[in-house]
Amino acid sequence: MNSFDNDRPIYIQLVEKIIKSIISGEYSLGSKLPSVRELAVIYKVNPNTVQKALSEIEDTGLIYTERTNGKYVTNNExxxxxxxxxxxxxxxxxxxxxxxxxxxxxxxxxxxxxxxx
Amino acid sequence: MLLECKHLSKSFDNKKILDDVNLKISEGKIYGLLGKNGVGKSTLLKVINNLLTIDEGEVLFEGKLIGVYSKEHISYLPERTYLDKDMKVYDVINFFDEFYKDFNKEKAYKLLKDLDLDKDKTISKMSKGMQEKLQLVLVMSRNAKLYILDEPLGGVDPATRDYILDTILSNFNEGASMIISTHLISDIERVLDEVIFIDKGKIVLTGEADEIRKNENASIDEVFRRMFKC
The missing domain is CATH 1.10.287 (Helix Hairpins)
Structure with a gap:
């Protein structure tokens, strides 16, 4: 889960990993995602990389930001x-x-x- | 801009160690200062920490010339250990606590525990790897604006390297920046925002790590090897 291939941009690989976790239900429908710092520790990457990956995923609609409250997985099954x-x-x-x-x-x-x- | 180096030059015995170095470090990022042995990495870091004079140029920290103010806010892990070997671990912690306003003693004890270090141990009785870990604990327990780590992974085994990287990642303040110098690029590259390649005293490449991977279709380590074939 924490292995990254150094040949490809880390944030792109992180996007793929998080999306897979959403699809598999590990981050379930409508649930709150761990914070940027927590994700950085979980995936052992830089918080800025997490930030970049999350905004990329947000563009797909799979997650959304609730003002000041963090990021959530979409309810859109x-x-x-x-x-x-x-x-x-x-x-x-x-x-x-x-x-x-x-x-x-x-x-x-x-x-x-x-x-x- | 957190830190700016302008036209730094430094020679030893008529040999240029730093040759017109220009560098900008902004807030909230982790930089990798990457270069082979003996190309000026440690010299540059010493200059930034105001431990060496320069022949030309200047270093500004938050717009001010480096000095007392910058030392209060830069937490520096030097290449070699400077600890008094007769001290016990808790003595050193007390010493740091007295010396630095931004030192967080509780954090230091927590990190000691995480890294499996005994607070009652005398430093001379610790292995080289353990001493390196202790130094890292001291440096990371400061609430600094800029952390400068000179070869933090040099003396430790690969398993401990991962552990140290985790410690670095989970303990540096939000908004703070970090410069990590190393020649062990593949071990460290996944945590870097930006890379700075240095060779023969000159900065030869700077940029966002993921951007370079994308453009070159290769790891930073690979790009480095291609550039400095030896």
């Missing part, structure tokens, strides 16, 4: 579902792509899925 579907199809097409590169045709993939469960 549809938006979370949409984000989840989008991420899931990205992961899936990457997987299919990787399998194709191994010379495994699309109709053979299901065999591997069953074996690997």
């Amino acid at each position: 549809k938006l979370i579902k949409k984000t989840k579907d989008k991420l899931a199809s990205e992961i899936t097409s990457k997987y299919i792509d990787d399998m194709n590169k191994l010379g495994i045709a699309f109709n053979e993939i299901s065999d591997y899925l069953r074996e690997g469960k």
